[in-house]
Amino acid sequence: MDKAQQKISILGAGLVGSLLSISLAKRGYNVTIFERRPDMRKAGAIGGRSINLALSHRGLKALENVGLKDKIQESCIPMPGRMIHDVEGNLDFQPYGKEGEFINSVSRGGLNWLLMNEAEANGVQIMFEHKCIDVDFNTATSVFDNGNTAEADFLFGGDGAFSALRNAMQKTDRFNFSQEYISAGYKELTMPATANGDYAIDPSALHIWPRGEYMLIALPNLDKSFTCTLFFPFEGKTSFESIRTEADVEVFFHEKFKDAVPHLPNLKKEFLENPTSSLITVRCDPWVKGKTALIGDSAHAIVPFYGQGMNSGFEDCHVFDQLLEKHGKINDDLLKEYQALRIPDGNAIADLALYNFIEMRDKVADEKFVLQKKIEKKLNQLYPEKWIPLYSMVTFSDLRYSEAIARGNKQQAIMDDVLSRPAIEKDWKNLDFEAIIDEVHQ
Amino acid sequence: MDKAQQKISILGAGLVGSLLSISLAKRGYNVTIFERRPDMRKAGAIGGRSINLALSHRGLKALENVGLKDKIQESCIPMPGRMIHDVEGNLDFQPYGKEGEFINSVSRGGLNWLLMNEAEANGVQIMFEHKCIDVDFNTATSVFDNGNTAEADFLFGGDGAFSALRNAMQKTDRFNFSQEYISAGYKELTMPATANGDYAIDPSALHIWPRGEYMLIALPNLDKSFTCTLFFPFEGKTSFESIRTEADVEVFFHEKFKDAVPHLPNLKKEFLENPTSSLITVRCDPWVKGKTALIGDSAHAIVPFYGQGMNSGFEDCHVFDQLLEKHGKINDDLLKEYQALRIPDGNAIADLALYNFIEMRDKVADEKFVLQKKIEKKLNQLYPEKWIPLYSMVTFSDLRYSEAIARGNKQQAIMDDVLSRPAIEKDWKNLDFEAIIDEVHQ
Numbered sequence: 001m002d003k004a005q006q007k008i009s010i011l012g013a014g015l016v017g018s019l020l021s022i023s024l025a026k027r028g029y030n031v032t033i034f035e036r037r038p039d040m041r042k043a044g045a046i047g048g049r050s051i052n053l054a055l056s057h058r059g060l061k062a063l064e065n066v067g068l069k070d071k072i073q074e075s076c077i078p079m080p081g082r083m084i085h086d087v088e089g090n091l092d093f094q095p096y097g098k099e100g101e102f103i104n105s106v107s108r109g110g111l112n113w114l115l116m117n118e119a120e121a122n123g124v125q126i127m128f129e130h131k132c133i134d135v136d137f138n139t140a141t142s143v144f145d146n147g148n149t150a151e152a153d154f155l156f157g158g159d160g161a162f163s164a165l166r167n168a169m170q171k172t173d174r175f176n177f178s179q180e181y182i183s184a185g186y187k188e189l190t191m192p193a194t195a196n197g198d199y200a201i202d203p204s205a206l207h208i209w210p211r212g213e214y215m216l217i218a219l220p221n222l223d224k225s226f227t228c229t230l231f232f233p234f235e236g237k238t239s240f241e242s243i244r245t246e247a248d249v250e251v252f253f254h255e256k257f258k259d260a261v262p263h264l265p266n267l268k269k270e271f272l273e274n275p276t277s278s279l280i281t282v283r284c285d286p287w288v289k290g291k292t293a294l295i296g297d298s299a300h301a302i303v304p305f306y307g308q309g310m311n312s313g314f315e316d317c318h319v320f321d322q323l324l325e326k327h328g329k330i331n332d333d334l335l336k337e338y339q340a341l342r343i344p345d346g347n348a349i350a351d352l353a354l355y356n357f358i359e360m361r362d363k364v365a366d367e368k369f370v371l372q373k374k375i376e377k378k379l380n381q382l383y384p385e386k387w388i389p390l391y392s393m394v395t396f397s398d399l400r401y402s403e404a405i406a407r408g409n410k411q412q413a414i415m416d417d418v419l420s421r422p423a424i425e426k427d428w429k430n431l432d433f434e435a436i437i438d439e440v441h442q
Numbered sequence: 443m444d445k446a447q448q449k450i451s452i453l454g455a456g457l458v459g460s461l462l463s464i465s466l467a468k469r470g471y472n473v474t475i476f477e478r479r480p481d482m483r484k485a486g487a488i489g490g491r492s493i494n495l496a497l498s499h500r501g502l503k504a505l506e507n508v509g510l511k512d513k514i515q516e517s518c519i520p521m522p523g524r525m526i527h528d529v530e531g532n533l534d535f536q537p538y539g540k541e542g543e544f545i546n547s548v549s550r551g552g553l554n555w556l557l558m559n560e561a562e563a564n565g566v567q568i569m570f571e572h573k574c575i576d577v578d579f580n581t582a583t584s585v586f587d588n589g590n591t592a593e594a595d596f597l598f599g600g601d602g603a604f605s606a607l608r609n610a611m612q613k614t615d616r617f618n619f620s621q622e623y624i625s626a627g628y629k630e631l632t633m634p635a636t637a638n639g640d641y642a643i644d645p646s647a648l649h650i651w652p653r654g655e656y657m658l659i660a661l662p663n664l665d666k667s668f669t670c671t672l673f674f675p676f677e678g679k680t681s682f683e684s685i686r687t688e689a690d691v692e693v694f695f696h697e698k699f700k701d702a703v704p705h706l707p708n709l710k711k712e713f714l715e716n717p718t719s720s721l722i723t724v725r726c727d728p729w730v731k732g733k734t735a736l737i738g739d740s741a742h743a744i745v746p747f748y749g750q751g752m753n754s755g756f757e758d759c760h761v762f763d764q765l766l767e768k769h770g771k772i773n774d775d776l777l778k779e780y781q782a783l784r785i786p787d788g789n790a791i792a793d794l795a796l797y798n799f800i801e802m803r804d805k806v807a808d809e810k811f812v813l814q815k816k817i818e819k820k821l822n823q824l825y826p827e828k829w830i831p832l833y834s835m836v837t838f839s840d841l842r843y844s845e846a847i848a849r850g851n852k853q854q855a856i857m858d859d860v861l862s863r864p865a866i867e868k869d870w871k872n873l874d875f876e877a878i879i880d881e882v883h884q
Contacts, residue, residue, distance in 0.1 A: 178622075
């Protein structure tokens with residue numbers, strides 16, 4: 001069959017569904033997206049206060065693959081490092097990578113808007129207010145709550161952590177699935193631009209107030225505001241459950257986030273009224289059933305602490321497009337290869353993201369952690385191919401996540417040993433760096 | 443409120459739902475069971491070929507608690523050990539425990555029938571052909587596919603591995619859940635009574651043909667037949683996928699289960715026509731939401747290799763009844779204590795059951811395993827309280843599963859060390875048993 005005649009259905013007009021639709025449309029497929037919500041673009045302009053995300057190498061490479069990298073980088077705010085705020089308000093800037101390496105703060109709404117426009121410009125039809133309620137795996141047919149039915153040659157579930165396609169798969173035999181929530185949730189707070197229209201704090205960093213069991217972070221928006229997010233236990237002594245009144249909020253924030261408070265004029269109201277959201281990790285296997293496949297969060301929803309949710313979903317689209325290049329058309333072999341490649345990587349980034357919560361909320365404030373970063377930076381300068389810090393492998397390379405985690409574990413074992421040496425704080429510059437590199441490649 | 447006025451709904455008239463209904467009815471509650479299937483008792487007598495299960499100490503204790511132990515033991519066939527069949531047909535009988543300790547082969551259908559009769563005799567109403575499609579957690583209201591609705595004070599989901607109550611819970615925020623299938627499935631085969639009406643093989647054992655990656659087992663039925671179950675990989679070189687014709691079946695069984703073949707007259711037909719079923723492990727947390735709670739397989743479906751699926755579900759009922767004795771009535775505190783006690787035990791028996799597949803299909807044929815059993819038997823004779831083999835803790839005691847797994851791990855580490863000693867095969871009787879016991883209690 002001529003692939004131009006092949007019909008593709010995609011569930012979800014979010015970031016991943018929209019990007020997938022663009023790459024398939026560019027290859028000549030007849031693509032329709034079914035989105036359960038109304039068209040967000042009709043509700044008016046997406047302001048700077050929409051949630052922002054960290055777009056990095058993998059996501060940008062996937063956007064470059066469909067010719068959208070430059071356009072999207074125009075609305076990105078580069079963040080070359082973390083700015084750590086201690087309890088006294090002292091600042092410590094920690095670069096994420098080498099000179100010239102940075103992650104990007106980007107508006108989820110703005111990016112989604114642009115991707116939907118690009119999808120339509122490439123001939124993709126987006127059907128809004130179509131909530132999928134049933135799926136036939138073998139005929140790639142989707143059934144919607146408004147009574148409509150759509151037949152297709154292949155159906156993709158880009159419909160997020162609570163995917164309708166995955167729910168249908170879960171009812172079939174031998175579908176492995178897990179959903180695990182962490183004990184912390186999150187709440188967004190707004191740090192508006194100052195009276196004279198400037199950023200309240202330095203916009204060229206991702207700000208972190210690490211406090212052990214919890215943390216506050218802030219990412220800059222184009223309108224000079226920041227979106228702050230408090231990651232905080234649901235229950236316990238210091239938790240969403242325990243902080244219930246305006247007085248509680250005031251006391252807690254003054255004690256723990258003193259330097260942020262002057263920049264949070266609506267803190268008390270927002271803390272008490274904004275929703276508290278939970279954080280889920282979803283894993284499943286298989287991702288493919290019949291003529292249907294999961295992609296993005298529907299296959300591997302992860303916690304946000306590595307900034308890789310969107311990036312890993314975009315990379316799914318990129319890998320899929322490379323497989324399409326290789327196989328010539330979508331078929332069962334391609335779908336099998338897609339899941340065989342991406343399931344281990346989805347599991348790896350899920351693990352990394354869970355681990356990075358501990359790193360962000362706790363370890364970044366630790367002297368050993370800072371020392372390790374210094375030693376790893378030196379190793380990377382001396383042996384740029386042989387030692388790449390884990391954060392850089394994940395964020396600034398497109399090494400498979402599963403490979404990054406394996407190399408990262410090996411490097412960490414070596415660093416744990418190095419950091420346990422006596423007087424390492426003083427003597428680290430005299431380390432035998434070549435011997436360390438030899439250990440990695442044993 | 444007088445507890446006699448409290449209304450209880452139970453989803454599922456299976457083994458656990460029926461037993462729970464009896465213990466609640468005996469305490470004066472007004473209990474209704476809603477079962478999605480028609481009444482199995484109206485379909486005619488339950489024959490010997492219905493699946494049989496291994497009823498052991500925990501299950502019997504729970505039955506004793508409602509006065510049914512003696513009645514049910516009448517239809518039990520005691521199995522004091524495993525009979526191992528090697529490829530040549532040689533037999534090796536391995537006792538499960540001490541003299542007088544045995545597990546019981548019992549018909550699932552027959553036991554269920556009896557429990558439903560007992561439930562009704564105790565005033566429980568069973569509504570058949572009521573498939574639950576929705577639940578209100580806070581009002582314990584269940585909605586059924588036939589349009590009926592039932593209000594209650596508390597609702598229990600005894601509705602098995604694919605529980606409707608759990609499915610409803612899974613859609614709520616912060617519900618942790620996993621379903622994992624193993625790569626093997628199973629198929630039942632019939633070993634009828636001989637022409638002169640006897641058992642074809644020794645009925646006082648659970649028969650195992652351990653073959654490394656797979657195994658055949660057989661449990662006796664009251665009608666002198668055995669129900670055999672082949673646990674076998676779905677895919678791979680030797681698997682359900684690879685054995686497809688009558689000739690394949692014949693060659694394979696003659697090569698691997700030679701001594702069983704003469705007793706399996708319908709082997710080829712049954713192998714090709716009987717269903718192949720999958721094996722799931724379900725874990726979740728919480729088990730309680732509002733006025734509803736999961737019990738049995740709905741909370742902790744496990745693979746069958748420890749013979750503890752029914753026993754653990756019956757123990758849930760027993761523990762619940764003990765908590766009811768303690769709290770005086772069902773309330774939020776009781777439900778909280780129930781899940782706090784039973785979730786770790788559900789996870790422990792799930793792990794033990796997965797591990798025991800390896801033991802049954804592989805290790806029981808191993809000399810070291812047999813030697814370990816001998817040494818452990820000796821230790822248990824000398825120090826009956828201080829060293830109880832793991833199998834005995836699980837099967838012949840009511841020690842918490844989570845405690846059994848902890849003690850079992852400790853004992854296994856000691857045994858691994860003992861078994862690695864040179865010439866242990868010859869010298870084991872000269873071991874310093876007191877020193878071994880001291881290690882356990884360090």
